[in-house]
Amino acid sequence: MHKVGIDLGSSYTKGVLVDTEGKIIDSYVVKTGFDFNKASQKIIDKFSESHKIEYPVYTCGYGREQLDLPTVTNSEITALAKAIYTMYKKNCSIIDIGGQDTKYVKITEAGIVEKFKVNRKCAAGTGSFLEEIAFRMDVPPSEFKEYAEQATDNIKINSYCTVFAVSEIIGLIKNGNKLPNIIHGIYNSIVDRCMEMSLIEHTLIITGGIPANHPMILTLFKKRYEDCVSPDQSQILAAWGCVLLNLNKTKS
C-alpha cells in the first residue's frame, strides 16, 4: 500500500506517491483549473494505474478541505518545512515562490518552524506577476529563460504593484530598452520582493514552481546570498511533506 500527498495550489495541483518508509515513488503535476476534485482525482487515477493506494490522502493548499475523499489536511508551510528538514537535516531559511503567494519559512536545527511569513495581498514576487507581464508583452513565460540569458544590462523594476510594474515596463520599452534586459529586470524584481520578506539566515533554500521553471531566479538569489540552493523537484515538496508529517502517526 502506498500513501498519497496532494498539494492543491492555485495554479497547479501536485501529487506524490510515497512508500511506507517515506520515499517518493512517483509524482504527478496537473493544472488545478476550477475543480479541485477533478484535479486530485487525475492524480489518484494516475497513481492507481500502477500501485494500490492507501486512504486517507494527505492534503494541503487552497482546496484541501473541499475534496470528496477521505483526507487528513495539513498546513502547506508546515509540510514544506518537514520535507526540507527531511532532506537537509539542518537549520535553514526557505523561500517558496508559487503561483499566488510567496512564503518565507525559517526552521531550527531541530526542524521546527521558528518563523514564517506569507506575502501580502499583491501579486508582486509571485507567479501571477510573471504571467501577467508575459501576457502584456505577448511573450510566453516558457521563453523568458532564453531571453533573460541574453541580457546585457541590469535593469531595475521597482513597482510593488503588478499594474504599476506593467506601466513601468511600457516606459522601459519606450526608452528603447531591449526585451532580454527587461525580462532579466522582471526576474530581479521577483527576487528583490522575496529578499525583503525577512532577514535570511543559514542556508537559503529556494522552492516552488516558479524557480523550478525559471532557473535564472536561483542565479539571481545566489548573487544576493551566496549560500543558496534549490532542490530538484522543489514544486512537489509540500505534497511530500504532507505524507511525512503523518508517516509515524499512521505507522503506529
Added chain:
Amino acid sequence: MNDIKKEPAKLNSVNDLRKTMDGYFGRLNEASLTGNKKIAWCTSVGPAEILYSMGFEVYFPENHGAMLGASKMADKYIPVAVAHGYSPDICSYLTTDIGAFLLNETPLQKSGFKSVPKPDILVYNTNQCKEVNDWFSFYARHFNVPILGIHTPLSLKELTPTIINNIAEQFKELIPELEKVSDQKFDIDKFRETVRLSHEGCVLWRKILETAKHKPSPINFFDSVIHMGPIVVMRGTQYAVDYYKILLAELEEKIKNNNSSIPNEQFRIYWDGMPLWYKLSSMSKLFANLDTCIVASTYCNSWIFDSLDPADPFMSSAYAYCALFIVRADDEKEKVLENLINDFSIDGIIYHDSKTCPRNSNNRFGLQTRLAVKTKIPYLEINGDLCDSRCYSEEQSIIAIETFIDQLAANA
C-alpha cells in the same frame, strides 16, 4: 473533511446584553423622535461621562461602523464615500459610516429608527486618531451643528503634569458650549457621579477580561468584542454596571465549574489590532477547531479606565484618557504587552495589520520583533481590515493561522 467541528461555548448573559443594548437604542430613538433629550455624538474613547452628566443621550458612530462591518455591508458603502472624495485607504469605519449615511441606510432602521439619530452637538477626542476629527466634521457640516474636540498629543511616553493639566483644561473648555446646547447648567456632583459609575463599569469590565487568566478561559475574544458594547456606549451609566455584574457572575460560575469557552483549550493567544468585523463568526470557529483561545487583546482592553476618580473628575478623566494604550509610545506599549503576556499565560501573539487603521496596527514600527526577542513568544502578522473585506485574503490567512498553531504545538 473528516474533522469534528467544534464550536465555542455560548454565554447565557447574551440575552441580558441584548436587553441592555435594546434599552440604549430605545432611549436614543425616543430622544430623536420626541426631542425629550438632546443628542451628542461622541468618539468611542471620548468624554462620554461629561456628556451623560449633562443629560445628553450619547451616540457613537464607531459603534455604528462596527455594526455595519459585522453586517457585511461595508463593501457596499465604502465605494459611496470614495466617490464623494474619501480615500479607500483611510479609516473604513469612517468611509463605511459616511457611505451608509449618504444612502440613508442603517441597521438601526430594523429597530424603528428613521435614520441615525440627528446630533445636536458632536464631541471628539483625538486620543485615538486624527481621523475622528475629519469624520465628525463631515456631520458638523451636514447638520450645521457645533463640533467640539479634545486634542490629545499622541505617542506619549510619560504622562507629564503639563500634558494632563492641558487635557483637563480642554475638558473644562467643553462646558460652556455643552451648557448652551443642552440648556442645562453643568453640575459637578452629577459629573462626579457619572465618573464614579464609569469607574465602576470599567473595574467590572477589567474583572471580566481577567477571568480569561484562568486556564481554561471561560471567555474568548469573539465573546468580548460583542459584550464590550455597554462599556463603549453606556460608560458612566448604571445600565453598564448592572449588565457587567450579570456577565461577571456567569463567568465566575464557569470558572468554578471549570467550564471553558473553547472545548479543548490547548493554546492561548493574544490578539493585537482591530477585529475583522465581517469574519467574527468564521474566525471564532476556526480558532475553536484549532483548540485555541484568544484570551486577551489590545482592543478589548482599551475600555478600562480604572484611574477615573470621582474625587478629582477632571484631572482623573484627563489622565485616564491619555493613559490609554493607543495614545502611548511604543516603549510603553511594549511594557503593557509584556505584562499581559505573563498575566494571561500567552503562547503566541497575532498582529492584525489593519489596512485602514494604522493607529491600531502595532506591527509597523518593529514592536513585534523587539517583543519577540525579549519574550521569546512567537508571533504572526496577518493583513486585513476592520470593515473593508477587500483587504483580506481569507485563504492565505487561514493557512498562516493554522501554520502558526502547528508552530506553537511543535514548541510546546
